[in-house]
Amino acid sequence: MEKICEVKGCNEKSFQTVPADLAGKVFSLKEEKTKVHLCKVHYKEYKKNTKKERETQRMDW
Structure with a gap:
């Protein structure tokens, strides 16, 4: 079964x-x-809009 957005x-x-x-x-x-x-x-838009938050999460690890 193929997943959908x-x-x-x-x-x-x-x-x-x-x-x-x-x-x-x-x-x-x-x-x-x-x-x-x-x-x-939508993945491309997600990456662009959450870049700072994702960087912060990686620094906390």
């Missing part, structure tokens, strides 16, 4: 899985989960 209104094929808490800050998601699937277009 979990951003509301998008039915594209899934490209990458990301943490739902960060993705929820950028997009309106279909449902609450711990991880969500994003298509290529």
Whole structure:
């Protein structure tokens, strides 16, 4: 079964899985989960909009 992007209104094929808490800050998601699937277009937008937060998380490790 092929996964589909979990951003509301998008039915594209899934490209990458990301943490739902960060993705929820950028997009309106279909449902609450711990991880969500994003298509290529939404993944690129997610990376651009969460860059600083992801860098901060990596520094905390």
